[in-house]
Amino acid sequence: MRIPARIGAAALAAAIACAGPGAAAAEAGRAANGRCPTLSEDLEWYGDNRAELQRVIDELGICGESGEGGGRGGERPVAAFDWDGTVTKNDVTDATLVWALQHDEILRPADWSGVSPWLTPAADRALTEACGTDVPVGEPLPTSTEADCADEIFSVRSEARTMSGERAFEGRWNHRRTVPEYAWVPQLFAGRTPAEVRRITLAARKRALAAPVGAVQRVGTHTVPGYVRYYPQQRDLIRTLRRAGFDVHVVSAGFEPITETWAAGVGVPPSHTIAIRSVLDGGRITTRNEGCGGTEGGRGEAIPYIEGKRCWVNQEIFGVEGPEAWERQDAGRRIALASGDSDTDVSFVSDATHARLVVNRNRTEAMCRAYDDADGAWLVNPMFIDPLPRRTDPYPCSTTGYTRPNGTTAPVLRDDGTPIPDQRDTAF
Template identity: 25%
Template structure:
């Protein structure tokens, strides 16, 4: 047997491995008083945030007096924009568009879209290349025509299709641009939750194994690409009802060694990291449980969005009796699945737009860590609390900054946003 790798060996790359947590199955507290508790690597933590985390872990982990191995503390984490830089679901969505990885007949695909869209123009920021307004219902019709053309041409071929075979196809160029704009318009008109649910539904017709393979391919592709804004255009040769249009999206996916180290130290301290994310559960589990990616979390501690299944094929409906993990739904999942712990989360670490309710639902949680990024109005009060508590001796809300141009954290609470050069606080 090969000797286990040190947890210090994690690197930004698929070959950087971490050892399996030494105490993931620990059942008794460490009684030797002269054994120091494990500490977080310095890496690129904001010093005050790292110190606050270490203090809470040392006070409540199994190196502390009063630790009860039968009521293990737990910490709740978002996944997107938190444990990683980027968004797993959007990365998969973009990959599926570029490779036309959709299996449903056109009429069934139609039901995955908001086909009852308004006859009124989209919000002012959505115009075609001629500066004309875009009608939502006409955009849907154009998308369906593109889909029918692509399905007729490529439907018999194994999926996902090679990118090079599709890159010059006007129907593919139009389809991906219109679908990306559709998603952005859905978010603008109906909010983040509706847009996220729409992304999840697009996986209908795939087997669980299909989605696992697609997610892995999308992850590996995105990890090897530069972080940048990318513009997709529908060609003039395929104007449709809406006319040629363009859409700009962000291409970004990076591993975060600081979070991998934190997960390891939590488990060595007898504290369970629990993921609760708005992305598809199986897509996140590939990342979160893998030694290849460096996170090594337990599968039973990964909670995400779920679709109903029939013979391992995803349907377009969400799993019954399981909340969608957004807002109050995310909180409900923690209440239900962590009820046996009989205690609130020890730590909440949030970066997704869906965590405002979670942060307010557990006032007894000692520490809430927030990724400093541009977020929705629901998250702003918590970000402002973190700013106000900077420099205090026992903050409950703390910030972690990052450089979105490199995909790395910064040893400070301020972040450098994509395309900018100056660090900024909320």
């Protein structure tokens, strides 16, 4: 029997000491001193971003008089955040995979070509040669000592190529609904249980938070970031939104047990965390995942990625069923505030009715839409820790900034169909 990989929060909440305010605090409304929930003035934001976010909180939250998105007597306004690069500095999925490779936590598949439907013969050969066939199927691969095996697995994830530079994936997929190397991570944990993945994540999280900012580590012969930090500004924003009565969710293209573990650290429970959901067989993770918007669960064909994030938000938060979940909804069934950092976030962030906060990681389509700011609801903030330098060339919005479903590029268009002019990087 196959069941969705939805997991409880009790053990997770107990394990994470720095979890944010609980549900009771989130519903408490005004602070004890009678003031409306406000963002900390001790944390630095770019430009007028703090003031603009506070304006939305005041308008739609518990201190608002009324409004379609919330306020007194209205439905609770919804806020949704991407995770990696948006709420945290550095990628928590990669941090967990690195830990797993360093501690022999990946189980040998029967054959590598069965892990992903798009894996190339070249990648299949490279993985088989590097990881060998001596380990019985279903037993841990010795990736802590076999650098070649760890290298090939991580290279497929990070570069979508083998160590020799050959393409790791080929075939057809909708480039606005999935990317094979993202789906690859949950598939690598096939045979494990969600509880085991949470255990691995907690260990990786403890190390990443303890490591100093700027630390690096090795996996195989790769040098990768060795630390992760919650952005204090985003943590404070989420806390303030919850205190103001917003219904706060996380939507990520990571692996759900991993994202849930980290999201608990800002007070967002598993019930409000959306990421790639594996299908279980006998309680164990398979290479299949749940579908969205009327699509059956597949092997990575539809994950929370670009249009997939919109679909999952519509389906899971607003109860939109069937193919309609892939479409932008009326204002009454859309999030009020959204935050992201990448092209993977553009659809659900664009759907936000009141504020769209983008953390600048120089991702083309995201920055084209944010800098164009067609309706005045976009806010751009440099990365809160170790921000990137200014991009010297304009973003190619008018020519190649948009990725079509077939993978080709096109101009980035506004809602009215007009192309967005090339944009210069101004918030860095």
